[in-house]
Amino acid sequence: MSxxxxxxxxxxxxxxxxxxxxxxxELGGAVGVxxxxxxxxxxxxxxxxxxxxxxxxxxxxxxxxxxxxxxxxLLAHSYLVFLIFLSxxxxxxxxxxxxxxxxLSNVIPISRQGVAFGIKxxxxxxxxxxxxxxxxxxxxxxxxxxxxxMIAPIGAILYFLxxxxxxxxxxxxxxxxxxxxxxxxxxxxxxVGMGLGSSAxxxxxxxxxxxxxxxxxxxxxxxxxxxxxSVTGMSSRLINGxxxxxxxxxxxxxxxxxxxxxxxxYLMLMSGVGWLIIPATMISYGAxxxxxxxxxxxxxxxxxxxxxxxxxxxxxxxxxxxxxxxxLFGFIVDRSGYGLAWTSAAFEAIAASLAVIVxxxxxxxxxxxxxxxxxxxx
Numbered sequence: 218m219s220x221x222x223x224x225x226x227x228x229x230x231x232x233x234x235x236x237x238x239x240x241x242x243e244l245g246g247a248v249g250v251x252x253x254x255x256x257x258x259x260x261x262x263x264x265x266x267x268x269x270x271x272x273x274x275x276x277x278x279x280x281x282x283x284x285x286x287x288x289x290x291l292l293a294h295s296y297l298v299f300l301i302f303l304s305x306x307x308x309x310x311x312x313x314x315x316x317x318x319x320x321l322s323n324v325i326p327i328s329r330q331g332v333a334f335g336i337k338x339x340x341x342x343x344x345x346x347x348x349x350x351x352x353x354x355x356x357x358x359x360x361x362x363x364x365x366x367m368i369a370p371i372g373a374i375l376y377f378l379x380x381x382x383x384x385x386x387x388x389x390x391x392x393x394x395x396x397x398x399x400x401x402x403x404x405x406x407x408x409v410g411m412g413l414g415s416s417a418x419x420x421x422x423x424x425x426x427x428x429x430x431x432x433x434x435x436x437x438x439x440x441x442x443x444x445x446x447s448v449t450g451m452s453s454r455l456i457n458g459x460x461x462x463x464x465x466x467x468x469x470x471x472x473x474x475x476x477x478x479x480x481x482x483y484l485m486l487m488s489g490v491g492w493l494i495i496p497a498t499m500i501s502y503g504a505x506x507x508x509x510x511x512x513x514x515x516x517x518x519x520x521x522x523x524x525x526x527x528x529x530x531x532x533x534x535x536x537x538x539x540x541x542x543x544x545l546f547g548f549i550v551d552r553s554g555y556g557l558a559w560t561s562a563a564f565e566a567i568a569a570s571l572a573v574i575v576x577x578x579x580x581x582x583x584x585x586x587x588x589x590x591x592x593x594x595x
Contacts, residue, residue, distance in 0.1 A: 218278075218279055218282040218283070218286075218309075218371060218375060219278060219282050219306070219309045219310040219313045219314075219381060220287065220310060220340050220541040221286075221344040221348065221368055221422075222249040222251065222282070222286060222302075222303060222306035222308070222365070222523075223248055223252070223257050223303065223306065223310075223419075223422075224287055224341070224344040224345045224348045224422055225344075225347075225351060225364055225365060226247060226248060226251075226303065226356040226370075226423070227248065227345075227346045227348065227422045227423040227424070227425070228245075228345065228348035228349050228351060228352055228426055228440060228563060229348070229351065229352060229356050229361040230244055230423065230424070230426055230427050231426060231427060231430055231436050231439075232352075232356045232360075232361040233361055234427075236296065236361065237294075239594060240393060240547075240551055241313045241424070241546075241547040241548075241550040241551050241552050242358075242428070242544070242547040242550075243547070244423065244427075244543075244547055245423060245424075245543035245544045245545075245546055245547025245548065246300075246543075246544055246547070247296075247299060247303055247511060248281040248326060248419065248539070248543035248544075249539075249540040249541065249542075249543050249544040250300050250303055250304050250306035250307065250421045250540075251303045251538045251539075251542040252307060252312070252537070252538075252539035252540040252576030253303065253304075253307065253417070253536070254304040254306075254307030254308045254311065255304070255307040255308065255310045255311030255314075255536040255539075256311060256407075256533050256536035256540065257308070258308050258311035258312045259311040259312075259314065259528040259529050259532045259533040259536055260530060260533050261312070261529075262274060262311060262312040262313070262315045262316060262517075262523065262525075262528055264529070265316075266315050266316040266332075266525040266526045267318045267319060267523075267526060267565065269317050271316040271317065271320040271323075271525075272379060272381055274312055274313065274322050275313060275314075275316055275317065275320075275379045276379055277469075278309045278312050278313035278316070278526045279372050279375050279376045279379070280372070280376065281305060281306075281308065281309040281312075281373035282306060282309045282372055283369050284305065284500060284559070285302045285303070285305040285306035285309060286306070286365045286366070286368050286369040286372070286464050287304045287365075287366065287369050288301070288302035288304075288305070289303065289362070289365040290362045290363065290364075290365035290366035290369065291362070291366070291567075292568065293362070293365075293469070300422035308419050309537075309585060310399065311533075311536060313528075313530050314526065314532050315518045315525045315526075315529040315532060315575075316509060317337060317526075318337075318513060318524055318525060318528040318532075319515075319525035320380070320515060321333050321337060321525075322517045322521060322524035322525075323451075324380075327518075327521075328462060329373035329462060329515050330462070330517065330518070331457075331458040331459065331461030332455065332458035332459050332461075332462055332463035332512055333458070333503055333514075334461075334510040334511070334513050334514040334517070335370075335454045335456075335457055335458020335459070335461070335510040335514075336455065336458065336510075337434060337510060337513075338454050338504075338509040338510030338513065339450075339451045339455060340582055341450070341506070341509065341569065342446075342447040342448070342449075342450030342451040342454065342502065342506075343374070343447070343451060343478065345422060345443055345446065345447040345450070345502075346443075346444055346447035346448065346451070347368070348443060349440045349441060349442070349443030349444035349446075349447060350366075350440065351364040351367075351440070352426070352436060352437060352439070352440025352443075352445055353436075353437035353440050353441070353474065355367065356440075357436065357437055357576075359465075367439035370579070373406075373530065376424065378393075382544050398581075399520065399526060399527060400583065401530070402579060403577075403579040403580045404516070404520075404527055404530045404531055404532060404576075406572055406579060407446050407512075407516065407531050407534070407573065408530055408531045408533060408534025409534055409572045410476075410569045410570075410571075410572030410575075410576060411414050411512060411531050411532075411533075411534045411538065411569070412534035412535060412536075412537050412538030413534040413538055413565045413566070413568045413572060414476045414479070414505075414508070414535075414538070414565070414566060414569035414570075414571035415534075415535040415536075415538040415539045415542065416538035416539060416541055416545070416562075416565050417479065417483060417505065417537070417541030417542060417562035417563070417565040417566045417569070418478075418479070418501075418505055418506040418542075419539040419542045419543055420542045420545070420546035420558070420562050421483070421501050421502070421505065421506065422506075422541055423484075423543040423546065423547075423556070423563065424547070424550065424555075425439070425442065425443060425446070425486075425498065425501075425541075426439040426442070426443060426542070427441055427510070427550075428486065428555045428558075428559075429494055431496065431555060432489045432490075433491055433554075434491070434494070442494065442495070442498055445495070445498060445499065446498040446499065446501065446503075447502065448487070448504035449498075449502045449503040449507075450503060451497045452500040452503070453502070453503040453504070454507050454509070454510045454511075457471070457475075457507060457508070457510060457557055458510055458511065458514070460593055461511055461514055461515075467513035468511055468514065468518065468576075469512075469515050469573050469576065469580075471508075471511060472508045472511055472512050472515065472573050472579065473570045473571075473573040473574045473577075474570070475504045475505070475508040475511075475552045476504075476505065476508055476566050476568040476569045476570040477509060477557050477566060477567060478500065478504035478505065479501055479504045479505015479506065479508075479566045480505065480562075480563040480564070480565075480566035480567050480570075481500060481502065481504075481565060482497050482498070482499075482500030482501030482502075482505050483497075483503065483558065483559045483560075483562040483563040484560065484563045485500065485501075486498075486501065486559045487555075487556050487560050487563070488556075489555065489556065489560070502536045505566055511535075512531070512573075513528055513531075513532075516528050516531055516543060518581060526535050538551075542562075542565070545558075545561065546558045546561070546562065549561055554588075567587070583592030
């Protein structure tokens with residue numbers, strides 16, 4: 218519910234741009250507004266979830282997501298109104314992510330957290346999967362506004378399915394506990410790496426359909442291309458989670474490798490060759506956007522007593538990267554075309570891979586600085 222508004226925007230980009238009279242930069246700006254709003258709430262939400270409980274935040278966020286979807290579907294007939302409700306959706310996404318990460322770290326056994334985070338992060342390719350189907354089934358038949366409206370009722374169901382949090386006595390005990398000292402330096406470097414990787418990946422989510430249409434694909438077929446990428450992304454995140462539970466460490470090494478392979482997919486998209494877009498999409502979604510669950514799991518593994526706070530920091534990097542990624546991508550497209558834009562995304566992916574490697578070395582070199590887990594080897 219919190220992820221789908223922005224990915225619907227990317228998948229429905231052709232119809233939205235035509236209806237609201239937007240250029241590529243303005244579309245990138247809309248996506249950027251979503252993630253900028255998310256960045257503002259991410260770190261604060263992590264601390265709040267540890268103090269107030271994840272249940273309360275999750276319930277409020279579901280309501281906010283429904284309001285955002287209904288607002289876009291019913292009222293977004295101008296760019297300004299569209300931005301306002303997309304901003305509300307971004308605030309929701311930024312607030313709910315650390316709360317869910319804290320929930321998983323508290324209730325899921327460590328031996329199964331890899332697959333748990335894989336399932337949780339599969340929400341993003343599920344959102345892009347639905348968004349891809351919305352192009353031929355909804356946007357090209359009854360209009361793009363209805364795609365947002367059809368998703369909103371799901372929130373009412375999810376509201377009652379949110380698990381109960383700790384009772385008041387447990388929360389009082391949690392508030393009375395001393396605050397853990399957190400080794401922040403690696404988290405900052407990881408936030409940079411996640412920001413660069415997310416910048417490239419969200420350029421993919423926002424502009425794959427537009428790029429494919431530009432290179433000769435029909436809008437409906439381009440929507441199914443997003444569906445293919447989404448299935449690949451879902452499979453990648455789930456498989457990575459399963460393997461993580463069987464692997465003894467080296468999670469950040471795998472993350473760095475995947476982000477780097479994603480750069481290859483972006484370079485393939487740069488070519489603009491029609492048939493090459495299919496394998497490029499699978500590589501870009503599977504590797505270049507399939508590492509998020511494993512990344513969050515690795516952070517929680519090293520910071521289990523500060524999971525909300527730690528992932529709040531790294532997630533803020535992802536949001537900031539997601540702000541500038543679509544903006545930069547759209548700016549380059551308007552001035553130099555899709556080829557240079559995809560090349561830029563590839564360089565971002567390579568830089569992200571290097572940042573993750575550096576952060577891991579910082580963790581390995583200073584295990585004594587971890588009050589959460591004295592391993593420093595993940």
